[in-house]
Amino acid sequence: MDFDAIVIGGGHAGIEAGLALARLSYRTLFITQNVDTIGKLSCNPAVGGLSKGNIVREVDALGGEMANLIDSTMIQFRMLNKSRGPAVQAPRAQADKFAYNQLAKWTLERQDNLQLFQDTVTDFILNSRGNKIEGVITERGRRFTANAVVLTTGTFLEGMIFIGDYTSVSGRIGEPAALGLGVNLRKMGFSVGRLKTGTPARVRKGSLDFSKMERQDGDGEIIPFSFSRDNVERPQLPCHITYTNEKTHQVIRDNIGRSPLFGGKISGKGPRYCPSIEDKVVRFPDKLRHQVFVEPEGLESEEMYLNGISSSLPEDVQEAFLKTLPGLEKVEVIRPGYAVEYDFIDPRQLKPYLMTKKIEGLFVAGQTNGTSGYEEAACQGLMAGINASLYLAGRGPFVLGRTEAYTGVLIDDLVTLGTEEPYRMFTSRAEHRLSLRHDTADRRLMPKSKEIGLLRNEAWEKFQEKLSRTDEVRELLRQRRVTESEIKTVDGALYTVLKKHIGKTYEQTIKDPDVTIETFRDFDDVIDRTSKEWLSLVELDIKYEGYIDRQERQVKRFEKMEKMKIPENFNYDTVDGISTESRQKFKAVMPATIGQATRISGVRNSDIAVLMIYLGRKK
Amino acid sequence: MKYYEYDTDDMIAALATPWGESALAVIRTSGDGCIEALSPCFRGKDNLSGSDGYSLHFGRIIDPGTGNTVDQVVAGVYRKPKSYTGQDMVEIFCHGSMPGITGILDALRNTGFRDAAPGEFTLRAFLNGKMDLTGAEAVNEIIRAKSPQAMGLALERLSGSVFNSINSIKALVSGILAEIELQLDYAEDEADPEAVLSTGKIETAISGLKELASTYRIGKVIQEGVRAVLTGRTNAGKSSLFNLLNRAERAIVSEYHGTTRDYIESLLVISGIPVKLYDTAGIRVSDHPVEAEGIKKSGEIIEASDIIIYLVDGCDGLTAEDRKRIDLFDRKKLIKVWNKSDISTKEIPEDYIAVSSLTGSGLDDLEKEIVSRAGAENIMLDDRAVIDSQRQKTLIDSALLSLENSLSAIRGSMPLDVVAVDIKEALDSLGEITGEITTADILDLMFSRFCVGK
Known part of the structure; x- marks a missing residue:
């Protein structure tokens, strides 16, 4: 074999897959159509967001790269949803997309065991029985052999972009699609579908009048995505907000017939959670305005991204409606918005560790599996890379549970339910989101990554230090009690609050919504020496203990079902009493556990019971 | 889909004997730690948590929420794997009274037990290899319990x-x-x-x-019972009928307040449904202050009752006063009884139930009607x-x-x-x-x- 593993595609999934394999000492070939577009932020120039920020931190805890990339290149940081509870807070950062892309490429270039190569893969090499991967064939006719292949082609698989009547066979505007591979996947018997997504116009900063918009600054305090960092020192740029109005909507309504989306040219299903502006106007006619965020794309760039207003209307219509927006009257469009339609592989054809059921050694990750978003792609890429390495080593797979990580929820949803629109993570997809806070990702996942051997030593040491310090603080809070003398120096309102708690432990006192852990800094040296982030972790653990306990109990029950394994090649035809409908669904998904079986949509309770009885009898 | 429906070792509880009044009832519990969990609810000479399998213990069930005694019981302890389900189990032998059973089940829920789904004990027995049924039979039972048809x-x-x-x-x-x-x-x-x-x-x-x-309705009927009131003109035979119903059914409580000038109540159970039965003062215009007070009180009781049993004196037949009274009552609540049917010479109207409190004839019909009005007819089915x-x-x-x-x-x-x-x-x-x-x-x-x- 030429290599141990081959990674196809240089997007966010490919980066993580390639780095994981190489860092685990597997000789890896990294093939991409254009090495200059590695790690490109094709759509919004931002990383993180609700539940996505948690995923970035999970990727970091598992030994991935995304957190480091964004920490190094961010140009604005915000902690979202601070007011709505600890479980749904999440970090988001605007990225300097050029710096991000540059750093991603450089990181791969510097990685040992990783060879970058520019070409387009068009076909696979299989063993004689056609059920095991042996390598790839490229457009230029090169053949490379390897025992594991990770496919992460994003929107490039038979990609087609649309702007009004204009269409082009591309994955991104100006970049040719990857042709042939989709056809060959179909030939190999994979069920392949079409999805659609869209992006808004990029416009010239100098043509905008920011005085007519609201300014939105980042947070003063930056919490790094990576657990290995103490702080981030980066220049911060503001975003701006403007709104569409009745005139905008009129232009769109008048030209709706010229939309490829409404004209029926696009058959792929788009994301409901991120609709194009023409979609918003048509579906919500009562809304008088829609928000538009004007976001900088980089420190050394005049390009601005118009978030919230993606469109595939003809360019003249896009320009016309953009000019109706306050501050955009003289807008100069640098790149128009467009829709892109692409092939995705029905992810129900994958095992929970992202290897295809049909072809041994072939792993698929990222947007190719029907997801949307850089973060969703990255965590899959990482999991696929890790599992490809375990496969090469002949070790058992690494699967995260729904109670352990958003990454686990995402992959379980994909392989169990499939998807009909580009799949984006939401906190509500997780049954136990209180246990999936972004600040606990290290606690949840680092021990696992350590065991796999992917976690860097410094990260592990820092985590150990954090554990022992936060344990120390927690113990201290349990021991120490509020006294009259120590609160004397506290000012008025807080004094009244604390006075109620004299004699109680600090821990009990922190459960009062009006008290924060920061209050106790002045009272104790150990607390005072502890970082704000670590204190906040302890605080959230205390404040929401009751709710977390309630969920933990549910988690335990949940895990029992997850532990009931179904044999890999279980023959559902041998079980009497299962309804035909459920039998077909079981056969299509081939669930790995009873837990997974219960989540297949439309499977009857009674059929699960029958299955359990059958499996129970066999042991 | 709810995963815990298939949890196979959490603590479950259910009444194992039919819902209804009986001398004894058995409540069955099963699951990991159920003996220890039940222990704080059980007061007796022995501590349940330390007890051996196959042992019986006399004591009281205490509601952990209120600390009140719910019932005197005998608890049978089974240690895994030697039990019906193959798990730790406690079977509680209690009195077959509806309030008692409900009280014990509530106490169990408060202790962390959940209500067992139909067939769940058998499912566990099967999964733990305790049941030597053919697969098909067990499967069948579960399907019956959980299929859409059962749901339907x-x-x-x-x-x-x-x-x-x-x-x-x-x-x-x-x-x-x-x-x-x-x-x-x-x-x-x-x-x-x-x-x-x-x-x-x-x-x-x-x-x-x-x-x-x-x-x-059904939940309320089982938990609180229905209130039924006997009313009619003086001397229509209300007290005799009251006594007859009390004799025929085992009255759980009988509280007699003064004379019938005031009212008498008793709690009895008809076909498993607790019925609070009131015998009220006869209705007539009275100058006597004590009796007038009694009549006023009767009015209040009638107002609050779920079922009104109006007695007509079969010897006198339907008088003008009877008609006037009957018109005042809510038809949905009203059961009309033709008393003294054994000696009545009048023709009995169709919508009346003929009863003789002397011979007991017609009592079954009356009881059936009470149950049906209680809205719980299907409990028996x-x-x-x-x-x-x-x-x-x-x-x-x-x-x-x-x-x-x-x-x-x-x-x-x-x-x-x-x-x-x-x-x-x-x-x-x-x-x-x-x-x-x-x-x-x-x-x-x-x-x-x-x-x-x-």
């Missing part, structure tokens, strides 16, 4: 209007959850400003559920029906509790993500009655009702 049967027992109102409350609660989830899944500046959580909607759902819970209904009542109650928790969480300034936990729990409970709401349903609601996303 359970649903039919809810009247159409009750089903509809649960569904509309569920839709309301789903909407509330969608609003919350939207706030949780989109950043402050990204969410549709129209999606603002109003406690008013939660309150509406709560009052809807409360109303539902109160109209829930299928003993499982009551368990299902109990379950539904329990689920409505737990949905109520979750919603009330969510309100206090909101009032206590708890963040939205923990409020969502309560709302989701409420929805899960309602979902168990009429079918589950999935994450996908909530996302659908979010996207269809609100304009979201950058």
